[in-house]
Amino acid sequence: MGVTHSTSRNTARLALVTSPPPATPGAPTGVPAGLRLLRLLDRSVLEIARVVDLRPMELYALMILSEAPPGDMITTRVLSERLAASASQTKQIALRLAARGFVERGGARGSTRLTSEGWTLAERAGSLLEDEMRDRLEHEDSAVVARGAAALTALAAS
Numbered sequence: 001m002g003v004t005h006s007t008s009r010n011t012a013r014l015a016l017v018t019s020p021p022p023a024t025p026g027a028p029t030g031v032p033a034g035l036r037l038l039r040l041l042d043r044s045v046l047e048i049a050r051v052v053d054l055r056p057m058e059l060y061a062l063m064i065l066s067e068a069p070p071g072d073m074i075t076t077r078v079l080s081e082r083l084a085a086s087a088s089q090t091k092q093i094a095l096r097l098a099a100r101g102f103v104e105r106g107g108a109r110g111s112t113r114l115t116s117e118g119w120t121l122a123e124r125a126g127s128l129l130e131d132e133m134r135d136r137l138e139h140e141d142s143a144v145v146a147r148g149a150a151a152l153t154a155l156a157a158s
Contacts, residue, residue, distance in 0.1 A: 034155070037148030040140065044132040052125045057083065059125060061093050062102065065114050066122035073111035 049059040064082045068074055080090035094112045097103040102118035105111065114122060137145055 031151050033144045033148035034151035035148075036144060037140075037152065040136050041133055044129060044136055048125055048129045048132055051128060052121060054125075055093075055096075057085065057089070057093050058097055061090070061097065062114070062118065062122050062125060063129075065103065065112060066119065066126065068113065070119070071113065073107060073113045075107075076110040076112070079112060 045056055045059060049056040052059065054062065060083055061079065064079060065074060076087050076090050076094065079094070080087045083090055083093070085093070091110060094103060094105055094110070097118070098105050098112075101115060102121055103112050103114055
């Protein structure tokens, strides 16, 4: 179902978006609180990326790579899926981290793994990130945090 939209430059097929079904009784209505919570946590990532002298997406990549067992390589495809970035963007992020000695790249599929320096930085950044998030959460209204956490948990479970 859709509508064809033409301009002098190109033709595009636009999908019609219907209204979502009504919420079930008792469904959490804390979406604004969930968004606020996500934004608060994202601000923590931005701050810690600045502290450890990385770009935010480099910090995300470092944290994702630190979830792999030591020595295991993660392909660019898998890393790009976890980062929600294109393979090209992910490769550039990995190359920047490699240039700084935090990761090693190799293999036919551009696999990446942390170096010992990368592990050290990931541990430090992870600890700083937890402290920063905890500090920011302590300054928020506990009811907003609870509603946001409930909304995010409900979304993740569905």
